[in-house]
Amino acid sequence: MARASTGFLNKDGIRIHPAEDFAGMHASGQLAAQCLDMIGEYVKPGVTTGELDARIQAFIEDAGATSATIGYRGYEHASCISINHVVCHGIPGAKVLKDGDILNIDVTCILDGWFGDTSRMYVAGKLSRRDERLIEVTHESLMLGIAAVKPGNTFGDIGAAIQQYAESHRMSVVRDFCGHGLGQVFHAAPNVLHYGRPGTLAELEPGMFFTIEPMINLGRASTKVLADGWTAVTKDKKNTAQFEHSIGVTEEGCEIFTLSPAGKFYPSWGA
Ligand code: MF3
Ligand code: CO
Ligand code: CO
Numbered sequence: 362m363a364r365a366s367t368g369f370l371n372k373d374g375i376r377i378h379p380a381e382d383f384a385g386m387h388a389s390g391q392l393a394a395q396c397l398d399m400i401g402e403y404v405k406p407g408v409t410t411g412e413l414d415a416r417i418q419a420f421i422e423d424a425g426a427t428s429a430t431i432g433y434r435g436y437e438h439a440s441c442i443s444i445n446h447v448v449c450h451g452i453p454g455a456k457v458l459k460d461g462d463i464l465n466i467d468v469t470c471i472l473d474g475w476f477g478d479t480s481r482m483y484v485a486g487k488l489s490r491r492d493e494r495l496i497e498v499t500h501e502s503l504m505l506g507i508a509a510v511k512p513g514n515t516f517g518d519i520g521a522a523i524q525q526y527a528e529s530h531r532m533s534v535v536r537d538f539c540g541h542g543l544g545q546v547f548h549a550a551p552n553v554l555h556y557g558r559p560g561t562l563a564e565l566e567p568g569m570f571f572t573i574e575p576m577i578n579l580g581r582a583s584t585k586v587l588a589d590g591w592t593a594v595t596k597d598k599k600n601t602a603q604f605e606h607s608i609g610v611t612e613e614g615c616e617i618f619t620l621s622p623a624g625k626f627y628p629s630w631g632a
Contacts, residue, residue: 366544366545367379367382367545368382368568371566373550373551373563373564374550374551375542375549375550375551375563375566375569376542376544376549376550376568376569376570377566377567377568377569378544378568378569378570378609379568380568382475382544382568382570382609383609383616385472385473385474385475386475386476386477386544386570386607386609386618387616387618388472388473388475388477389426389470389471389472389473389475389476389477389618390477390479390607390617390618390619390620391477391618391619391622392421392424392426392470392472392477393468393469393470393477393478393479393607393619394477394479394619394620394621394622395420395424395621395622395623396417396420396421396468396470397466397468397479397480397481397621397625398621398622398623398625399416399420400413400416400417400420400466400483401483401625403416404458404464404466404483404484404485405458405485405486406458406459406460406462406485406486407457407458408457408458408485409453409454409455409456409457409458410442410444410451410453410454410456410458410464411453411454411455411456413440413442413453413466414438414439414440414442414453417439417440417466417468418431418438418439418440421439421468421470424470424472425472426470426471426472427470427471428468428469428470428471429469429470429471429476429478429547430468430469433547436452436591438452438453439468440453440466440467440468441453441465441466441467441480441591442464442465442466442467443464443465443467443592443593443601443603444456444458444462444463444464445462445463445464445600445601446594446595446598446599446600446601447465447592447593447594447601448535448537448538448576448578448584448593448594448595448601448603449465449467449538449576449593449603450586450591450592450593451464451465451591451592452589452591452592458485459485459486460485460486460487461484461485461486461487461488461489461492462484462485462486463482463483463484463485463488463492463495463496463600463602464482464483464484464485465480465481465482465483465602465603465604466480466481466483467479467480467603467605468480469547474545475544475545476543476544476545476546476547476607477607477618477619478543478547478572478574478605478607478619479605479606479607479619480574480603480604480605481604481605482496482499482500482602482603482604484496491579491600492600492602494530495532495577495579495600495601495602496602498526498527498530498532498577498602499527499532499575499576499577499602499603499604500604501526502522502523502526502527502534502555502575502577503523503573503574503575503604503605503606505522505523505526506519506520506522506523506555506573506575507519507573507606507608507615507617508522509521509522510565510573510608510610510614510615511565511610511613511614511615512564512565512566512567512610512612513564513565514564514565515559515560515561515562515563515564515565516551516553516554516557516561516562516563516565517557517558517559517560517561517562518559518560519553519554519555519557519573520553520554520555520556520557520558520562521556521557521558521559523555523556523573523575524555524556524557527575527577532577532578532579533577533578533580533581533582534555534556534575534576534577534578534582535555535575535576535577535578535582535584535601536554536556536582537583537584537593538574538576538584538593539552539553539554539555539574540552540553540554540555540571540572540573540574540605541553541571541572542569542570542571543570543571543572543607544570551563551571553571553572553573553574555573555574555575555576565610566610567610567611567612568609568610569609569610570607570608570609570610571607571608572605572606572607572608573605573606573608574603574604574605574606575603575604576601576602576603577601577602577603578595578599578600578601579599579600579601580595580597580598580599581595581596581597581599583595583596583597584596605619606618606619606620607619
């Protein structure tokens with residue numbers, strides 16, 4: 362169901378949405394967040410990533426929504442499930458989770474034409490102290506990036522906040538993937554970098570909708586994509602973590618569309 366885009370493109374080519382568009386983004390973002398709430402209890406050793414993906418697809422479809430990733434550039438699944446040194450775009454399938462695995466689950470749904478895109482970290486079994494620190498630093502870097510979102514600040518302020526925090530913990534920021542504008546489309550301008558310098562790049566304005574989704578590595582920042590054309594891994598095979606929220610800039614700061622309605626985020630497998 363195509364519908365005319367709302368709002369207008371600003372001088373930087375970034376869509377500015379009218380206030381009434383926030384309701385649709387809130388609804389789709391909340392559905393995606395509920396989906397991540399739902400899947401937590403099924404993440405445990407012995408489960409396959411394909412089983413998790415099937416539950417995610419059923420949840421989205423039962424809610425009367427559709428998966429944005431099924432059919433996207435040939436991708437065939439309702440989620441990306443990225444384990445240990447997989448940075449992003451891990452393909453669900455026969456892979457069996459084992460004790461101590463950490464994994465990112467990323468879902469994007471379309472509800473009434475609006476896209477909700479979010480991801481969180483989960484653990485199968487026992488979490489090592491090293492990976493716990495990685496996950497904590499990654500979540501905090503996302504929230505510090507979000508804290509920099511208000512009119513008058515710039516996209517460089519967001520990246521700088523994330524990079525400064527991650528690097529101060531001797532971790533590295535992935536450069537090869539970034540956040541993105543979204544709304545009635547999956548990926549739009551701008552590219553939202555998770556590193557950068559304060560005061561640089563486009564200025565934030567009320568009505569912008571985009572994701573922030575930092576990937577933070579225990580080792581070096583370099584990544585490569587495997588022969589399947591999707592799975593991105595760290596070149597040094599050290600572990601990596603990611604969290605993603607979809608947000609909208611308001612007059613005062615921003616609305617996080619994908620906050621967990623159950624208050625689950627980290628650790629998303631607990632409480
Ligand atoms: N949800 C991812 C993002 O954050 C995109 C996944 S595209 C897929 O932008 F095809 F790999 F699913
Ligand atoms: Co995204
Ligand atoms: Co995503």
